[in-house]
Amino acid sequence: DVKVTQSSRYLVKRTGEKVFLECVQDMDHENMFWYRQDPGLGLRLIYFSYDVKMKEKGDIPEGYSVSREKKERFSLILESASTNQTSMYLCASSFPFGQGSNQPQHFGDGTRLSIL
Amino acid sequence: GDSVTQMEGPVTLSEEAFLTINCTYTATGYPSLFWYVQYPGEGLQLLLKATKADDKGSNKGFEATYRKETTSFHLEKGSVQVSDSAVYFCALGADYKLSFGAGTTVTVRA
Numbered sequence: 001d002v003k004v005t006q007s008s009r010y011l012v013k014r015t016g017e018k019v020f021l022e023c024v025q026d027m028d029h030e031n032m033f034w035y036r037q038d039p040g041l042g043l044r045l046i047y048f049s050y051d052v053k054m055k056e057k058g059d060i061p062e063g064y065s066v067s068r069e070k071k072e073r074f075s076l077i078l079e080s081a082s083t084n085q086t087s088m089y090l091c092a093s094s095f096p097f098g099q100g101s102n103q104p105q106h107f108g109d110g111t112r113l114s115i116l
Numbered sequence: 117g118d119s120v121t122q123m124e125g126p127v128t129l130s131e132e133a134f135l136t137i138n139c140t141y142t143a144t145g146y147p148s149l150f151w152y153v154q155y156p157g158e159g160l161q162l163l164l165k166a167t168k169a170d171d172k173g174s175n176k177g178f179e180a181t182y183r184k185e186t187t188s189f190h191l192e193k194g195s196v197q198v199s200d201s202a203v204y205f206c207a208l209g210a211d212y213k214l215s216f217g218a219g220t221t222v223t224v225r226a
Contacts, residue, residue, distance in 0.1 A: 004159070031212065042120075042205060042216035043160075050212070058213075090159055104150060105214060107159035 003027070004108040006091050012114045019078040021111050023091030030096040032074035033105060034058075034066060037088040049074055050096065081115045088112050118143045122206045122217035129196055129224050137191040137220050139180075139206035148209040149173075149182050149189040154219070155202045163191075163204070196224045 007022035025032065031050050035043040035058075045058030047066040055066050063085060067075040074093075078085055089112075092105040123138040141149065148167045152160040164173030169184035178193045189206060201224045206217040 040218055042218045043214075044216075045213065048212060056212075092160075104162045104165055104209075107152075107161070109157070109159040 004091055004093055004106050006089075006108040006111050008111050009109065010112050010114075012116060013078075013081050014116055015081060015083060017078075017081050019081050019113070019115075021076040021078075021089055021091075021113070023074045023076070023108060024072050025074075025091075025093040025106070026072065027093065027106070028071065029093035029106075030071070031094045031103075031105075032068065033092040033094075034064075034074065034076045035090045035092065036060070037090055037110070043090065046076065083115050086113060086115045118147065118208050118210050118213070118215045120206050120208050120215055120217040122204075122220055124218070124220065126221040126223060129222070131197060131224055131226055132195045133224075135191075135193045135196045135200070135222065137204055137206075137222070139189045139191065139217060141187050141189065141206075141208045143187075143208055143210055145210060149180070150207040150209060150214070151178070151180055151189070151191050152205040152207060152216075153202045154205065160205060196222075198224050198226050200224050 003026045033048040034046045049055045049068040065077045090110045091108045094103040094105045119142045150165045151163040153163045164175040166173040166182035172181045180191045203219045205219045208215045
């Protein structure tokens, strides 16, 4: 089974702090994704990466950056945390696009981040 | 752009009742369609998928049929159990991106 592991289940940080969320997958997937989940809004894509050191903006990249130095690891960075970034953050991974139909994404258990 | 609309919840049912969650989509091209489930305190798990028109995805007693003529992918289960209590998300896959519906919370009472 695919395992996507997020480093923290719960995290509390203060406004203005730099926050790192870590994600590791063990299935040698090329693609990795960061989403945030908010009630009534479903999941919204923040950033994704299709290869080491490659990244693409999703729908809501403002206030976030990402890092992918190794294939199995994808980090989300909040440069200067703000209260409106309080949310559930979900990491996902998948095989690359173009292998037949769209590949399903495999999700971690999420990090619930509170910014005070 | 691509989007998904699913019925709003919450939905509360008794055990052994029939469940249906409506999902419609807007897309250019030929997307794949997915249903994901999120149990309390967990991430999303793929429940089923369909990759082309008239495909039926099925898993754990759940079914959904990709209907191009009505742009729909409704989720159904004939007899729900308490363990089916979860949030269900319809999603559309086009190119690299998954577009999610807002989610439907389902509670099954014994």
